[in-house]
Amino acid sequence: MVIVMGPDATQGDVQAIVEIIGTAGGDAFVSRGVSRTIIGLVGDVAQFSALDLRGMRGVADVMRVTAPYKLVSRDNHPERSTVRVGGVPIGPGTVTLIAGPCAVETPQQTLEAAEMAKAAGATLLRGGAYKPRTSPYAFQGLGEAGLRILADVREQTGLPVVTEVVDAHDVELVASYADMLQVGTRNAQNFALLQAVGGIGKPVMLKRGMNATIEEWLMAAEYIAQRGNLDIVLCERGIRTFETATRNTLDVSAVPVAQRLSHLPVIVDPSHSGGRRDLVLPLTRAAIAVGADGVIIDVHPNPEQALCDGPQALVDDDLRELARVMRDFPPLVGKNPAGDVLASA
Amino acid sequence: MVIVMGPDATQGDVQAIVEIIGTAGGDAFVSRGVSRTIIGLVGDVAQFSALDLRGMRGVADVMRVTAPYKLVSRDNHPERSTVRVGGVPIGPGTVTLIAGPCAVETPQQTLEAAEMAKAAGATLLRGGAYKPRTSPYAFQGLGEAGLRILADVREQTGLPVVTEVVDAHDVELVASYADMLQVGTRNAQNFALLQAVGGIGKPVMLKRGMNATIEEWLMAAEYIAQRGNLDIVLCERGIRTFETATRNTLDVSAVPVAQRLSHLPVIVDPSHSGGRRDLVLPLTRAAIAVGADGVIIDVHPNPEQALCDGPQALVDDDLRELARVMRDFPPLVGKNPAGDVLASA
Amino acid sequence: MVIVMGPDATQGDVQAIVEIIGTAGGDAFVSRGVSRTIIGLVGDVAQFSALDLRGMRGVADVMRVTAPYKLVSRDNHPERSTVRVGGVPIGPGTVTLIAGPCAVETPQQTLEAAEMAKAAGATLLRGGAYKPRTSPYAFQGLGEAGLRILADVREQTGLPVVTEVVDAHDVELVASYADMLQVGTRNAQNFALLQAVGGIGKPVMLKRGMNATIEEWLMAAEYIAQRGNLDIVLCERGIRTFETATRNTLDVSAVPVAQRLSHLPVIVDPSHSGGRRDLVLPLTRAAIAVGADGVIIDVHPNPEQALCDGPQALVDDDLRELARVMRDFPPLVGKNPAGDVLASA
Amino acid sequence: MVIVMGPDATQGDVQAIVEIIGTAGGDAFVSRGVSRTIIGLVGDVAQFSALDLRGMRGVADVMRVTAPYKLVSRDNHPERSTVRVGGVPIGPGTVTLIAGPCAVETPQQTLEAAEMAKAAGATLLRGGAYKPRTSPYAFQGLGEAGLRILADVREQTGLPVVTEVVDAHDVELVASYADMLQVGTRNAQNFALLQAVGGIGKPVMLKRGMNATIEEWLMAAEYIAQRGNLDIVLCERGIRTFETATRNTLDVSAVPVAQRLSHLPVIVDPSHSGGRRDLVLPLTRAAIAVGADGVIIDVHPNPEQALCDGPQALVDDDLRELARVMRDFPPLVGKNPAGDVLASA
Missing domain, CATH: 3.30.70.1140 (Phospho-2-dehydro-3-deoxyheptonate aldolase; domain 1)
Known part of the structure; x- marks a missing residue:
């Protein structure tokens, strides 16, 4: 000081x-x-x-002249970490694609979305059973029924499951179904939840708070780490700015900055940051090019009938291009698509 | 639409x-x-x-052309509401002073702070037993022991108690001690917590999320209202902007705007928005002048020994001026200080 | 360092x-x-x-540990300054009201607005002859013809004139008519313009850039001061944030912060910050209560026919309340309305 | 409406x-x-x-339901435009590299920087003779002497020159030396300057105001276009947000959004947005991947002796990697590096 x-x-x-x-x-x-x-x-x-x-x-x-976080800091752990989710690596050597529906709605919709995800190169399935929604009148997710659907689809497709938990007291339940727990942007400073996921022994994907500085984001990760869980993946998902043309402003610079400050993997959510389908592929390319260790993307078989964030989900027509991006861009930044890693394993 | x-x-x-x-x-x-x-x-x-x-x-x-909130909207409830906390009114006719220590540390510190608060005209006591802190290494509050101290000090001073709850599953416990529950800025979109305080039957003070638009703030209030609890007091506490000279930027305009959109009372926290002792009194004056229905202020008998936010707490020397402000400004905006209201009741 | x-x-x-x-x-x-x-x-x-x-x-x-500005810093000039505009003081002892039309449109409209201003207690007349407009298709002001109207109205009402200059090469012309030059928010880092007004020997009102930190604002003032002109009045007029309910977010905290860092007077523009008529009076009260040395307000005899910013101009019905605010609030912060000062001089 | x-x-x-x-x-x-x-x-x-x-x-x-800009809108001009600067194309088919020193300091420094730029694949030379600086005590540029150096280096290297103009009344002078005029972020709403460059008949690079929405940026371009000049290149250079780890927040989403709304080419400045050398290459990759039509980058032979923004300039060691990025990434987004285009012309 x-x-x-x-x-x-x-x-x-x-x-x-x-x-x-x-x-x-x-x-x-x-x-x-x-x-x-x-x-x-x-x-x-x-x-x-x-x-x-x-x-x-x-x-x-x-x-202050030293960082207020210790366990997640790269100062004390110079080598960048790889987190494994049901065997799938997320880390410096790969670009992992996590994809699936924003919200789990029906078994069929989830299975179809999972197959779309897989076709595009995804090795992890995303899908929300508990949805934090700005409006109390919006669809709040299927809860445990949604978790069961995700588990079934995992069995059918082989894709490990990433899903959000929104309350500290659901952590045990969600962890009993999920391979990785997601903490969303609105809970990025819900410290009770951060401590709960820190104690559960499953990997955690921690979204950046839409108003969090990079330092605060790393402090939130420190809360998880302090409970003994260092299997944390940071996810940049856009910050709140004055610009209204996009839902939030994707802060691509945060990827190399966070990777330099912390040894944890950093991925990007191009779907929720822009909030617009036409931006998902350009932002996915930017994320990989800037050095992200993965991307998490909404896909939906029938977005016009989606109960949540339909307007930003990729559809069938986009998958071929997504697959191409996932194949062609990683080698240019010295990385392998996670799919290849699995294939060769 | x-x-x-x-x-x-x-x-x-x-x-x-x-x-x-x-x-x-x-x-x-x-x-x-x-x-x-x-x-x-x-x-x-x-x-x-x-x-x-x-x-x-x-x-x-x-x-969209209609507001997405209904129960808290003034469209359907043109008259502004008064919320009563242990008999103390917060609403259009008064300017209520809520004061006390940021964090409850010891019985003596809490009692001394409560007496300072009372001397300045406070009719409600604030004090945190559960503290959401950016760093996991910072003091997190005394928990239930802190609630017991608050209850004791209420008995000694007659001041009803306002205290924060940070986890949905603590709501019942906190409500068994408190007269009003506070939901903090970092939990302004912790929907599980909002629903829990909505169901407990005690008044709630809802701080604006530091990144929340006024509309999102009212949507958060709607979550509480939808569970049957309309005893909600909105609290503006500064938003996050590019300016770094103050901790956050107090958005005084939000007071009249929220009062026009919603029938709920709106108060201001000049301590946490500025984060600096020298700004507390000027911002308190601005808050009352713009039309706020109350203010919530940190006071501490020994701020240099405070375990939380000492640099922003008012000290003994400031109390006389605070009392003057609470006495002289409300009449200029057509309001009574809540103290007088009680005295004359 | x-x-x-x-x-x-x-x-x-x-x-x-x-x-x-x-x-x-x-x-x-x-x-x-x-x-x-x-x-x-x-x-x-x-x-x-x-x-x-x-x-x-x-x-x-x-x-960096020292402020990068010197001439405007209070470090080297602890006493707060008073700037005189055509004999009217703006400084620590007074709350000066500057009012008039956003844009000068016709002689009659300007005269009527000036009389409205005077009735409300204004001692300086504002009015724009050169208008910086976001759209090239919007009314850009009358130019020199507008300046002549302002000079005529000054003669008829006795109110010294404050008017904006938008180009370094108009400074001499504008200064030949005006008593105080205004540099607008969009030109707050137009350094050529800042230097030009620094050399002209007339008082300058410098609006804060809507994206400027307080430090950058003071650096802009330093540009003017460095050319030998210390008759500078700082004007807070709202900063750009994510909130869209108001045009900009009035940063009232900036008033005491800037007054502590700089010896220059600090006033507030409640009309342009909110952009809404219904906010002008509440924000004026807040500005005076927080300690501003003056306010600058749009008034218009027929706002529905205004060529610029009609929706934010005060109208006849508002003047009585504005006059009351200008009379009742300054004494509560230890100041006199500028009008009284003149009257008693 | x-x-x-x-x-x-x-x-x-x-x-x-x-x-x-x-x-x-x-x-x-x-x-x-x-x-x-x-x-x-x-x-x-x-x-x-x-x-x-x-x-x-x-x-x-x-x-409002229609865009307030017309001439630069893609509604009326669906095909994306290519702007030619001294014969070098900037537009949908290419990724143009503009590079050079932030400020022109000496003939030798400028020549060395230009040779560095060329070695990395640059086809246009940047360099500032007029520097808008936040502090009046900082180096303000060499003025016309700097323009002469740029013209000499153009002769020696064959690279057309892009340089900033900061005052409407310098436009003619700067245009007599430059191949493209740059309007900087602090002048993005200096309408006198925008109109002046609109009338001079040379291509203009218009940086986005650091507080400008995409719509305001396009309105600023409309000011130039309205004077008859449609040879405008938009340049995203970061916006001001609450994040302080980077100088500004590069808004990569703005590239596809602006390209969809306007027919004008859109390039990116990765040097000034991040303000840190270690971010320049990652952000350059992101810019090309997201679809930018070019990048503008600071290089300096001796950044530790630079008079302006040394800490963000690329140095010799970075050039090989920059050249690789300029060669490998454009084909992945269906574009050619501008260098190849010239070579094959």
């Missing part, structure tokens, strides 16, 4: 800080500049954070 | 929409302009929303 | 920085922490900024 | 609107829904915009 003193701070103000830091078990190094004095703090930052340093006389600013 | 057709939409495209709306039980009125055709839809909007109208041939845009 | 070294920075990396700073004529103080080394730089910051310190081996972060 | 009436609008309120629209030479079609009445307007939108429709009794909302 660094304390910047105001221009009119006195010798006594500086001394008071040196003393309080000493009392807190730390060391304070004073650098006197022409117009400002700077005090560098060495010791336990958590200890210092509890002090009202900003409130002390003469203090102009207090700046 | 209004559908705007693209410039190259055909007669057949328009006809297809008229038919699908008819099948969905609605009526479609076609207005042909020079360059665009517009179709006005009449009927059950929820029904139409499920259709992939945006995906149909020739459609350029689909616009 | 403070340089934070990465966890794997070597002794040699630190030494290299110490040397380059020495070469640049500065001093570097090294503080070694447990996980990080921090280097405090003392000397000419502008010199250091030109170095690619961030690009040097081992560097994790470079942080 | 569509007018949405409030729930308590009367028959008379609706009739009043029908009449005022008739007077303005338009037609109004009324659709009565269960809870709302909608009025579709047909006629001259500019005419209607001048009316204070929002201020009329009973009106809840007024919605």
Whole structure:
């Protein structure tokens, strides 16, 4: 930590800080500049954070210089991690395609969507049984019945299942069906839920909060990690900005930035960020090109009848192009499509 | 709903929409302009929303024209509501001061803060026993022990208690101690929690999500209302913007806008929006002047030892000015301080 | 400036920085922490900024600790300034009302609007002869003919004139008619224009860029000040955020923050920030309550016929309430309405 | 345009609107829904915009349904355009690389940067002689001396020159040296400048304002087009958001969205959006993959001595990878690198 003193701070103000830091078990190094004095703090930052340093006389600013996350930081774990979901790798060597319906509606719709996903190169099936919806009047998902459908479709297609959990007390139930739990953007700071998925022993896909800085996203991951679960996949899904032409603004820069700060895999959701079918393929290409370790995409056999986010689901006509993208782009960034990895395994 | 057709939409495209709306039980009125055709839809909007109208041939845009919330809307309830918390009114006739420590730390600290609050004119006590913290390494609150302290301090001071609940499954426990439940900004779209507080029969203070539009905030309130609880107080607490000089940007305009759209009372949190002690009083004045029905403020007897948000808590020296503001400003906007209302009751 | 070294920075990396700073004529103080080394730089910051310190081996972060503006900073000029416009003060002792039509349309409309303004307590007249409009097809203002109308109305009403200039090469012309030049939000980083108004010797009202941080706003003011003109009034007019219920989000916190950082007066534009008539009076009250040194408000005798921003102009019915607000609120924040000041002068 | 009436609008309120629209030479079609009445307007939108429709009794909302830009719209010009700069095409068939130093500093630095650019596949040279800088104390560019250096380097390398103009009255001078004029993000709503470059008869690269919606960006282009110049290249360069890990947030979605709304070519600036060298190559790959018609990149022979934005300039070591990206990615999106096009011409 660094304390910047105001221009009119006195010798006594500086001394008071040196003393309080000493009392807190730390060391304070004073650098006197022409117009400002700077005090560098060495010791336990958590200890210092509890002090009202900003409130002390003469203090102009207090700046943190180390990342507040540890377990997910790349500082302490320089090699990038691979997370395995039902045997399927997500990590630096591959570009994994996760696809399926936004919401599980019927067994047939889910199976058809899973087969579409597979045809495009997907090795994991997505599908929501619990849907967090802005309106209480919108379809909220089938709940456990939806989980059973997902499990059946996994059996029929061989695709491991990724599905969302929205309440800490459903974690055990959802984990009993799913291969990977998803924490959605609206729950990115639901700390009770983060701790619950941290304790369940299944991989977790953590979407970035639509208002979360990259640092806050990594702090949310730290909540999961702190409970002993490091099988976390970060998912960039667009942030909220002033632009209204797209539902959210896909922050592709966040992919390399997060990969540099954290050893966790980072994937992208091009369906929910744009919210428009015509953007899904361009954003998928951008995601792979920027270095994402995977993408998660909505597909639907009959989007005009979808109960949730139909307008953004890819349809049959798009699958050939999606398959081509999944095949041609990964090699240009030194990666294999996950499908190949499995095939050759 | 209004559908705007693209410039190259055909007669057949328009006809297809008229038919699908008819099948969905609605009526479609076609207005042909020079360059665009517009179709006005009449009927059950929820029904139409499920259709992939945006995906149909020739459609350029689909616009909603009615608010998606009903129970909290002022359209159906023109008179503004007053919510009573342990007998204390929050509503159009008053400016209620809710004050207390950010986090409950010890019985003595809580009692001292409550007495500070009372001295400044507060009629409700705030204090957190469950603290949602960005870092898993930060103090997370005392839990039920904190609730017991709050209940004791209520007995000693007569101030009803407002406290936060962060997990749906704690709602019953928290409600057994609290007079009003608070849902925080990070849980503003934790729908499981919203539904749980909707069913518990105690007043709820709903903070605006830091990334929520006013409409989404009202939709979150609708989740609570839909479970039968209309004793909801909306709390503006700053939104996330590009400005970093303040923790968040207090959106004072949201107060009159929300009061016009909804019949629910709207209060302001000047402590958490700015995150700086020196802004609390100016923002409190602005909040009352813009028409807020109350303010919620952090006070602390020893902020330099606070375990949470010490730098923004008001201290003893600020109380006289806070009391003056609470006394002098409400009459200028046609309101009474809640304290007087009680005194004269 | 403070340089934070990465966890794997070597002794040699630190030494290299110490040397380059020495070469640049500065001093570097090294503080070694447990996980990080921090280097405090003392000397000419502008010199250091030109170095690619961030690009040097081992560097994790470079942080600035002094404000990049000097002439407008309160550090070097602790007393808050008063700017006089045709004899009317704008500063810490008063709340000045500037009012008039958004755009000058006709002599009669301008005169009527000026009389409305005066009736509400305005001591300065606003009115645009050059209008920056998002659409090239919108009314762009009357140009010099508009300036002549403003000068005539000044003669008839005694109100000094504030008017916008949008091009560096019009500055001389506009200054020959106006008592104060306005630089609009879209030109807040038009540096050629800022320099031109800095050299003309008339007071300048500088609107905050709708995307400008408070620091950037003060840097824009520094451009003007650097040319020898310190008669600058800062005007907060709303920033761009994700909220769409209002045209922009009025950042009331910016008023006390800017007043603390700079000695310049700070006023508020409640008309353009909200963009809605029904918000003008509430936001005016909030602006005065938060401590603004003035407000600038659109009024129009016939807003339904206005050529620009009619929907936000106050009308006759609003004037009595505006006058009341201008009379009752300033004393509560220790200020006089500017009108009284003049009357008693 | 569509007018949405409030729930308590009367028959008379609706009739009043029908009449005022008739007077303005338009037609109004009324659709009565269960809870709302909608009025579709047909006629001259500019005419209607001048009316204070929002201020009329009973009106809840007024919605525009046609784009406010015409000349740059793809509605009226379905085929995407190619702009030629000194013979080099920028358009749907190619991915053009524009590269060079952020600022022109010396003849040698500019020549070396141009040779770096060429080695990486650039067919156009960028370089700033007039630099808009946030701080008045920062290097502001060499002015005309810089333009002369650019012209000399063009002669030596054969690369046509793209350079920024920051003041309407410099347009003629800059155009006498440059092959393409650049309007920067801070001048994206400097309408005097937009009109000036619209009249000069040279291609223009228009950067998106960092706070501009895509629609406002196209309106700015319309200002240029309206003066008779349709040789406009749009350049996405990042928007301002709450994220601080990158200088701005590159909005890759804006590329396909703008290409769909407008026939103009759209390129990307990965250097200024991220502001970090390590992001330039990943963002360049993302830009090409999403479908950009070109990229504009800072290169510098000695970034540690650069007078402007050194930390984001690519260096010698990065050029081989940049060349590979420019060669391998365009074919995957059905495009040729501009270099090949020239070679084969």
